Amino acid sequence: MAFARLSTIVSIALVASQTANAALTKRVTCASGHVTANAACCALFPIVDQIQKDLFDGGECGEEAHSALRLVFHDAIGFSIYGGKGGGADGSILAFNETETAFHANGGIDDIVARQFPVFLETKLSAGDFVHLAGAIGTANCAGAPRLQFKFGRPPPKAAAPDLTIPEPTDSVTKILARFADAGFSPQEAVALLASHTIAAADEVDTTIPGTPFDSTVSTFDTQVFLEVLLKGNLFPGNGSQVGEVLSPLHGEMRLQSDFAISQDRRTACFWQQMINNQNFMMSQFKAAMAKLQVLGQRNLIDCSDVVPIPKPFTSAIKFPASFSKKDVQIACPQLAFPSLATVAGPAPTIPPVPGS
Numbered sequence: 001m002a003f004a005r006l007s008t009i010v011s012i013a014l015v016a017s018q019t020a021n022a023a024l025t026k027r028v029t030c031a032s033g034h035v036t037a038n039a040a041c042c043a044l045f046p047i048v049d050q051i052q053k054d055l056f057d058g059g060e061c062g063e064e065a066h067s068a069l070r071l072v073f074h075d076a077i078g079f080s081i082y083g084g085k086g087g088g089a090d091g092s093i094l095a096f097n098e099t100e101t102a103f104h105a106n107g108g109i110d111d112i113v114a115r116q117f118p119v120f121l122e123t124k125l126s127a128g129d130f131v132h133l134a135g136a137i138g139t140a141n142c143a144g145a146p147r148l149q150f151k152f153g154r155p156p157p158k159a160a161a162p163d164l165t166i167p168e169p170t171d172s173v174t175k176i177l178a179r180f181a182d183a184g185f186s187p188q189e190a191v192a193l194l195a196s197h198t199i200a201a202a203d204e205v206d207t208t209i210p211g212t213p214f215d216s217t218v219s220t221f222d223t224q225v226f227l228e229v230l231l232k233g234n235l236f237p238g239n240g241s242q243v244g245e246v247l248s249p250l251h252g253e254m255r256l257q258s259d260f261a262i263s264q265d266r267r268t269a270c271f272w273q274q275m276i277n278n279q280n281f282m283m284s285q286f287k288a289a290m291a292k293l294q295v296l297g298q299r300n301l302i303d304c305s306d307v308v309p310i311p312k313p314f315t316s317a318i319k320f321p322a323s324f325s326k327k328d329v330q331i332a333c334p335q336l337a338f339p340s341l342a343t344v345a346g347p348a349p350t351i352p353p354v355p356g357s
């Protein structure tokens with residue numbers, strides 16, 4: 001009797017879970033012919049095309065794509081899991097741009113806000129949906145990136161985020177990790193999010209050299225930045241030492257003080273080192289941490305991730321820049337074996353700036 005009742009309960013549970021799975025996997029074909037998980041996502045396909053055309057030069061991993069990812073972070077991070085800060089991934093950086101672009105940590109953000117704003121108005125998306133869709137698309141334009149999720153349906157933001165929620169390159173590791181923890185991220189997740197600096201350049205740290213990349217492969221979402229931040233530095237790429245910058249190993253390359261400090265700190269060094277030449281691991285860690293960032297403070301969103309373009313893969317092994325080898329690495333996690341990497345042939349390179357910066 002007891003067994004019969006148990007088996008009835010089990011079969012009811014099975015039917016329920018199969019129905020839920022069927023609902024999850026049910027696909028909708030839009031009038032445009034695109035197939036998606038939810039009819040509400042159909043409206044996004046033409047908007048994705050428009051964003052690619054009007055913002056990203058038809059699908060480039062250039063300056064605007066890089067800045068769109070930075071904007072995702074600067075929009076979302078003004079949030080605390082304990083309350084009392086901003087609305088998170090709500091697009092307030094676009095809607096209340098006069099307030100937020102004035103924050104010190106938002107130096108240079110005015111350019112991408114100005115580029116995105118007219119396109120945002122044309123699409124009629126909420127500011128939050130626009131910022132986070134554009135960030136996912138821009139990232140997808142970079143070979144090697146994971147296909148980020150996109151969740152749809154953010155309401156308009158209510159207010160600007162408060163100042164002093166965005167980490168600065170001059171902050172200590174303790175301060176940076178505390179800010180990430182306040183927003184709900186572990187030290188590992190903070191390092192995972194910093195994979196973004198593989199498609200990053202600085203315009204404002206040294207204004208005499210706009211568009212100075214953080215690694216030698218700024219158009220590829222690879223693990224090169226995790227390697228190059230560890231190389232011994234011996235030069236400043238522009239007008240001497242600037243606030244937030246530390247010695248760089250390569251002409252034309254900028255090293256942020258915060259990236260270097262995080263690469264060396266005992267709380268984060270091993271996770272940093274583990275990323276090197278570990279493309280799939282980096283992609284999955286970055287994607288998971290981004291999935292949290294992209295919906296901070298948001299509820300009841302519809303999963304429209306299948307509108308996000310599929311990035312080209314990056315499958316090569318990364319290499320030391322020409323003339324560098326393991327002897328140049330400032331290893332901060334001696335307990336893990338350092339990966340064995342080849343060196344690019346030729347003389348030490350000078351890294352060119354990102355065009356259009």
Ligand code: HEM
Pocket residue numbers: 063066067069070073107108167168169170176193194196197199200201202203204205206244256258
């Ligand atoms: C410790 C935390 C972080 C600090 C201190 C930091 C700092 C900076 C700084 C100073 C710049 C250069 C800005 C300029 O001079 O133009 C920059 C660029 C950038 N950051 Fe971060 N960042 C942090 C975390 C993140 C995160 C979590 C993301 C994304 C998830 C991100 C994405 C980017 C991108 C994509 C750029 C390049 C923008 C472009 O090339 O236009 N950063 N970051």
